[in-house]
Amino acid sequence: MTSFGFVPILCTDNDQDGLPKEHTPMIKMTTTWLLAALLMFVQLTASATAGETDFSGLKDKYEKDHPGKGKFSQYWEPIPIQKYWNPRNFYQPPTAVSGEVSRDQCVACHQSLTPGAFHAWENSTHAKLDAIRNLSNGQDARFYKKEKLAEIERNLVKQGVLKEGEPLKEVGCIDCHGKVGAQSIRHDKDLVMPDRTQCGSCHLQEFAEAESEKDQQWPQGQWGKGHPSHAVDWEANVETAIWAGMAEREIAQGCDMCHYQQNKCDGCHTRHSFSAAEARQPEACATCHNGVDHNEWENYTLSKHGTVYQTHKSTWNFDVPLKDALTKGGYTAPTCQYCHFEFNGEFSHNLVRKVRWGFNPTPAIADNLKHPWFEGRKENWNTTCAHCHSPSFARSYLEAADKGTLAGLKVEQEAKQVVEGLFRDGLLPGQKTNRPAPPAPEKDAPGGFFQLFWAKGNNPSHVERVHADMWEHDLIKLYKGLVHGNPGGFTYTEGWSELMRDYAVIMDENTRLREKSGNAPGAAAANPPAGKDDSNVRNVLGGLALLAGIAVLLYRRKH
Ligand code: HEC
Ligand code: HEC
Ligand code: HEC
Ligand code: HEC
Numbered sequence: 179m180t181s182f183g184f185v186p187i188l189c190t191d192n193d194q195d196g197l198p199k200e201h202t203p204m205i206k207m208t209t210t211w212l213l214a215a216l217l218m219f220v221q222l223t224a225s226a227t228a229g230e231t232d233f234s235g236l237k238d239k240y241e242k243d244h245p246g247k248g249k250f251s252q253y254w255e256p257i258p259i260q261k262y263w264n265p266r267n268f269y270q271p272p273t274a275v276s277g278e279v280s281r282d283q284c285v286a287c288h289q290s291l292t293p294g295a296f297h298a299w300e301n302s303t304h305a306k307l308d309a310i311r312n313l314s315n316g317q318d319a320r321f322y323k324k325e326k327l328a329e330i331e332r333n334l335v336k337q338g339v340l341k342e343g344e345p346l347k348e349v350g351c352i353d354c355h356g357k358v359g360a361q362s363i364r365h366d367k368d369l370v371m372p373d374r375t376q377c378g379s380c381h382l383q384e385f386a387e388a389e390s391e392k393d394q395q396w397p398q399g400q401w402g403k404g405h406p407s408h409a410v411d412w413e414a415n416v417e418t419a420i421w422a423g424m425a426e427r428e429i430a431q432g433c434d435m436c437h438y439q440q441n442k443c444d445g446c447h448t449r450h451s452f453s454a455a456e457a458r459q460p461e462a463c464a465t466c467h468n469g470v471d472h473n474e475w476e477n478y479t480l481s482k483h484g485t486v487y488q489t490h491k492s493t494w495n496f497d498v499p500l501k502d503a504l505t506k507g508g509y510t511a512p513t514c515q516y517c518h519f520e521f522n523g524e525f526s527h528n529l530v531r532k533v534r535w536g537f538n539p540t541p542a543i544a545d546n547l548k549h550p551w552f553e554g555r556k557e558n559w560n561t562t563c564a565h566c567h568s569p570s571f572a573r574s575y576l577e578a579a580d581k582g583t584l585a586g587l588k589v590e591q592e593a594k595q596v597v598e599g600l601f602r603d604g605l606l607p608g609q610k611t612n613r614p615a616p617p618a619p620e621k622d623a624p625g626g627f628f629q630l631f632w633a634k635g636n637n638p639s640h641v642e643r644v645h646a647d648m649w650e651h652d653l654i655k656l657y658k659g660l661v662h663g664n665p666g667g668f669t670y671t672e673g674w675s676e677l678m679r680d681y682a683v684i685m686d687e688n689t690r691l692r693e694k695s696g697n698a699p700g701a702a703a704a705n706p707p708a709g710k711d712d713s714n715v716r717n718v719l720g721g722l723a724l725l726a727g728i729a730v731l732l733y734r735r736k737h
């Protein structure tokens with residue numbers, strides 16, 4: 179993806195109008211839907227067999243799919259800290275300790291060297307597997323872990339790490355930082371930082387679920403396969419042109435600090451506690467899901483759901499698996515995890531099975547909301563909400579959220595036409611005299627994503643930056659505020675009110691720039707580009723005019 183204001187769109191003419199096309203010929207739609215139904219069936223059967231995937235097959239696929247430095251690799255070199263964000267490609271062990279060290283020596287040395295890391299590990303389930311093995315009370319919230327431990331042991335038997343019937347004693351430093359089951363490693367040569375496969379060799383189920391996000395395919399190609407999702411977030415990062423092109427690598431690596439989950443598993447259960455209870459709390463998502471272009475944390479905490487969570491969480495039990503959250507965990511309101519890990523009553527590490535609007539609202543999504551892929555997912559959302567609300571409440575709220583999002587998209591699209599018009603007509607300040615090109619591989623474009631992270635001379639001009647704010651910030655906050663039930667987050671403080679402010683700036687500038695150039699003031703705004711249906715009418719009229727012209731010509735020739 180070059181800039182996500184212009185996400186890859188199959189039906190190019192959808193790009194022009196902000197609202198669903200209601201007059202598309204019925205026949206075309208029916209065939210597309212049939213195809214989509216077939217595709218969904220194929221995908222369902224494919225994911226049903228995913229559970230049987232063996233570890234080595236999954237590992238091979240993970241490694242084959244991994245983009246490494248990505249398609250823009252020639253434009254950048256990693257700085258030292260990046261070896262921790264993407265250890266697969268960049269990790270080199272320090273040379274401080276040379277020679278072979280054994281499993282027991284790790285703890286002996288690191289107990290005093292890195293006591294914080296040591297104690298976190300010492301108190302974690304990984305260091306105390308017997309505590310789980312010995313659980314006898316079925317009423318204990320953690321009792322379910324016994325079966326998980328047994329399943330992990332079966333995985334390790336299959337990989338030849340354990341003998342049949344041999345118990346796993348511990349998950350020690352060496353299992354993650356060397357090789358699973360190894361007895362010794364060379365500290366300066368074999369030391370690794372564990373990637374997804376290292377955890378996946380024991381946690382096959384979670385690894386497989388997380389990887390299955392890559393199977394998501396948008397019915398009209400709105401996004402590339404698997405996007406957006408944790409499973410491809412490193413790829414999304416390094417294959418964004420401005421990320422690769424930025425000279426300031428210390429700033430660019432900030433993107434990596436959120437976009438590393440394709441590489442490793444400590445995003446939600448942090449090292450070295452690796453706790454499921456931690457991962458079940460909304461705070462686990464906050465570091466990454468906040469801010470101007472994905473303010474889910476802010477919206478959630480300020481919503482009624484967030485209020486209930488904050489005021490009642492001391493009585494909720496986060497040791498309980500999500501599937502039992504309402505019955506045994508005492509949840510009275512949903513968490514991020516409860517809503518996003520769930521699909522048809524089941525919970526998994528595939529978080530994208532109900533995604534519709536995704537990262538940002540676009541015409542290509544808006545125009546296809548009636549497609550079965552989108553309708554089906556909306557039904558699934560209704561079911562989630564109906565765990566607590568009435569179906570009528572759920573339906574009407576989600577309907578309002580969709581319509582509110584469409585209204586915002588319409589405003590943003592109108593402003594986009596105006597900014598593109600100014601660019602086309604060469605009227606932006608300094609456009610012909612002081613507009614350096616962005617660094618390669620980025621390409622110049624009006625109002626692009628790159629203009630949030632790079633500026634030189636008159637690139638971007640004020641209106642472009644304001645438009646980038648509109649689509650990347652205001653519109654997204656409007657949509658995220660709506661779907662997460664935070665009224666101030668979409669009506670007033672953020673979202674709609676900001677769209678109005680930025681719209682006014684763009685229209686103002688348009689008039690000013692066009693008046694200055696002697697161009698008809700506000701021409702583009704006064705005559706927004708014709709919608710699809712208008713252009714159909716124009717085409718018919720044009721066709722008729724052409725026919726009339728030919729008739730006149732023929733008539734003249736004859737006579
Ligand atoms: C003789 C003491 C000693 C022993 C034994 C030892 N380490 Fe270390 N380890 C160190 C020192 C010193 C460093 C810090 C190196 C640095 O940051 O430059 C280190 C760093 C590390 C790091 C962080 C590396 C990085 O790139 O940040 C890991 C992980 C690690 N050790 C794991 C292990 C494991 C696993 C074992 C057992 C197989 C082990 N250590 C045994 C002394 C030891
Ligand atoms: C369950 C797997 C697991 C175990 C067990 C484990 N680690 Fe780690 N460790 C990780 C992960 C994941 C990272 C982060 C890797 C990255 O950022 O690329 C990490 C990073 C580190 C680092 C470097 C990063 C930092 O914060 O400085 C050190 C040092 C370290 N571990 C020490 C240890 C020691 C010592 C032990 C044993 C007492 C241990 N680890 C056991 C998974 C593990
Ligand atoms: C050698 C096998 C092994 C490796 C490697 C391993 N684990 Fe585990 N892990 C276990 C076992 C066994 C359990 C206990 C069963 C359970 O709690 O589900 C466990 C438990 C967990 C838990 C739940 C602990 C709790 O108290 O809630 C999390 C989360 C987890 N592991 C994550 C990871 C991550 C992330 C990695 C890689 C950085 C990793 N594990 C590497 C075997 C492993
Ligand atoms: C370490 C950072 C990080 C953490 C922690 C994190 N996420 Fe994400 N999340 C991301 C990034 C980055 C993406 C975008 C993926 C991409 O680039 O394709 C993403 C994408 C998603 C998506 C898919 C978005 C879409 O548009 O389809 C969902 C849903 C999601 N995250 C939910 C969560 C939830 C819920 C939690 C907490 C349990 C969480 N995330 C924790 C970084 C994080």
Ligand code: HEC
Pocket residue numbers: 323326374377378381384385388408439442443444445446447454457458498499500501515519525526527
């Ligand atoms: C977006 C946040 C997020 C990421 C990223 C994530 N996990 Fe989890 N993980 C969770 C949540 C939430 C749970 C609790 C699920 C439940 O209760 O159904 C969980 C549960 C687990 C468990 C079950 C432990 C137990 O005892 O219940 C394991 C094992 C695990 N994760 C391993 C992994 C591995 C391996 C990866 C990387 C492939 C990973 N996780 C990445 C959020 C995350």
Ligand code: HEC
Pocket residue numbers: 460463467472474475476478479483512513514515517518532533534535536537559661662
């Ligand atoms: C009450 C259920 C609910 C809760 C709680 C919730 N979300 Fe959402 N979230 C939604 C809905 C509904 C959407 C819009 C889905 C759509 O139509 O695309 C959404 C959208 C998202 C998206 C964009 C991807 C997508 O599915 O379209 C992300 C990322 C996200 N939420 C993250 C979070 C995070 C992080 C939290 C907690 C801080 C959270 N959500 C809490 C219901 C919830």
Ligand code: HEC
Pocket residue numbers: 179182405406407410411414415418421430432433434435436437465466467468469471472536537538631
């Ligand atoms: C604070 C954490 C954070 C930072 C910093 C961050 N992102 Fe993201 N990014 C996310 C999240 C979360 C999403 C998905 C949100 C959603 O779907 O609602 C995302 C989505 C994206 C997407 C669209 C998803 C896809 O699959 O294509 C791209 C591209 C992207 N980010 C690139 C970048 C780049 C480049 C930077 C740095 C200039 C950056 N991000 C900085 C968290 C972050």
Ligand code: HEC
Pocket residue numbers: 482483486509510511512517559562563564565566567572575576663
């Ligand atoms: C686990 C239970 C639970 C789930 C699931 C749930 N909610 Fe809620 N919701 C609540 C509770 C409790 C309240 C607080 C009710 C009040 O304000 O009196 C609430 C409040 C709300 C409110 C504010 C209502 C008001 O009267 O102010 C909205 C809007 C809302 N939920 C929408 C949704 C949507 C949409 C979904 C699904 C995407 C959803 N909820 C899923 C429990 C839930």
